[in-house]
Amino acid sequence: xxxxxxxxxxxxxxxxxxxxxxxxxxxxxxxxxxxxxxxxxxxxxxxxxxxxxxxxxxxxxxxxxxxxxxxxxxxxxxxxxxxxxxxxxxxxxxxxxxxxxxxxxxxxxxxxxxxxxxxxxxxxxxxxxxxxxxxxxxxxxxxxxxxxxxxxxxxxxxxxxxxxxxxxxxxxxxxxxxxxxxxxxxxxxxxxxxxxxxxxxxxxxxxxxxxxxxxxxxxxxxxxxxxxxxxxxxxxxxxxxxxxxxxxxxxxxxxxxxxxxxxxxxxxxxxxxx
Numbered sequence: 001x002x003x004x005x006x007x008x009x010x011x012x013x014x015x016x017x018x019x020x021x022x023x024x025x026x027x028x029x030x031x032x033x034x035x036x037x038x039x040x041x042x043x044x045x046x047x048x049x050x051x052x053x054x055x056x057x058x059x060x061x062x063x064x065x066x067x068x069x070x071x072x073x074x075x076x077x078x079x080x081x082x083x084x085x086x087x088x089x090x091x092x093x094x095x096x097x098x099x100x101x102x103x104x105x106x107x108x109x110x111x112x113x114x115x116x117x118x119x120x121x122x123x124x125x126x127x128x129x130x131x132x133x134x135x136x137x138x139x140x141x142x143x144x145x146x147x148x149x150x151x152x153x154x155x156x157x158x159x160x161x162x163x164x165x166x167x168x169x170x171x172x173x174x175x176x177x178x179x180x181x182x183x184x185x186x187x188x189x190x191x192x193x194x195x196x197x198x199x200x201x202x203x204x205x206x207x208x209x210x211x212x213x214x215x216x217x218x219x220x221x222x223x224x225x226x227x228x229x230x231x232x233x234x235x236x237x238x239x240x241x242x243x244x245x246x247x248x249x250x251x252x253x254x255x256x257x258x259x260x261x262x263x264x265x266x267x268x269x270x271x272x273x274x
Contacts, residue, residue: 071176078117
């Protein structure tokens with residue numbers, strides 16, 4: 001049986017929550033369920049607007065889709081959202097430069113279908129924690145080509161530069177994943193407000209102490225402070241996070257702005273999350 005929990009929080013630094021989440025355990029179009037996390041570019045104009053419009057546009061596209069293939073449904077929904085964001089930004093100078101990350105999933109039997117753009121993530125948590133999505137970020141590319149160690153990437157000065165976002169370019173390229181779930185595993189979807197504050201193993205430890213969403217349980221207090229809700233969902237003080245099962249959570253506290261990489265990728269557009 002699918003059990004879900006979702007929460008988002010403005011955090012301690014910002015006046016506007018740039019995140020937008022959606023969860024439905026009921027069918028949306030031809031998908032049996034849908035879960036979405038979008039993280040607007042805070043330093044850009046209307047990051048909160050971009051994340052909200054992206055999710056709403058994706059849902060409308062999914063509800064009206066005749067496709068059966070979840071990858072095609074996700075692709076068309078993200079492409080439509082990208083077109084809407086680009087169009088509205090061109091029509092209103094106050095919205096110019098807006099954009100958002102997005103990660104979307106649907107659980108189909110024991111298989112999880114996933115798509116993402118940007119650095120919002122999806123994890124599968126059991127005895128170990130597995131990051132399913134791959135960040136579309138500058139440091140991730142450096143790690144992939146061997147120019148940066150994974151351990152050094154976390155504190156790299158350019159760690160908040162993302163290379164793809166909904167609304168950043170005329171064309172958007174999502175990544176797609178299919179994951180076979182095992183009994184008892186938990187799916188976590190989150191923005192980088194969570195992953196910037198906690199190591200993956202810390203996330204796993206928090207979640208493994210809060211499997212029952214309805215009962216009591218234990219929480220530990222570590223140096224970054226996390227606490228249990230009365231409903232046993234785990235909450236991290238900075239970001240909230242969105243869990244599915246499984247559970248979700250999300251939030252972030254970063255500003256973002258556009259820039260171009262001054263190096264060999266001079267013509268490639270990047271987005272920096274400050």
